[in-house]
Amino acid sequence: ALLEAMSDDLNISVALATIDDMISNTNDKLDINPKDKGLKKETLANIEFIDELLGIGGKEPFSYFQIGVDEVTKYKIESLVEQRSEAKKAKDYAKSDAIRDEILAMGVSLMDTADGTLWEKI
Secondary structure, eight states: OHHHHHHTTOOHHHHHHHHHHHHHHHHHHHHHOTTOHHHHHHHHHHHHHHHHHHSOOOSOGGGGGGTTOOHHHHHHHHHHHHHHHHHHHTTOHHHHHHHHHHHHHTTEEEEEETTEEEEEEO
């Protein structure tokens, strides 16, 4: 639908409405299953495509899941994530779990990946 709108004499209003629908549908699905990795991958691919096509959405893709978090809070979360990582490496799982719970109390969920820990506002 996005490409059709852009092919229709650059019908940007329809293109933006299509993007809005995609975001709304994605949010609805993530409300049901916030850990749907397949949907998150698909969403990131769509954001990259939109950035390539329209030049919008070009931030680090995962940063869109962190929108609404101020810089001071981001710094604190990143610091706690690093402390948690160090605790896990030291096999201090009680400390790691306590840090995870502290981050969760801030309204943030963590996802451990092969590339490190990602976080998102919930």
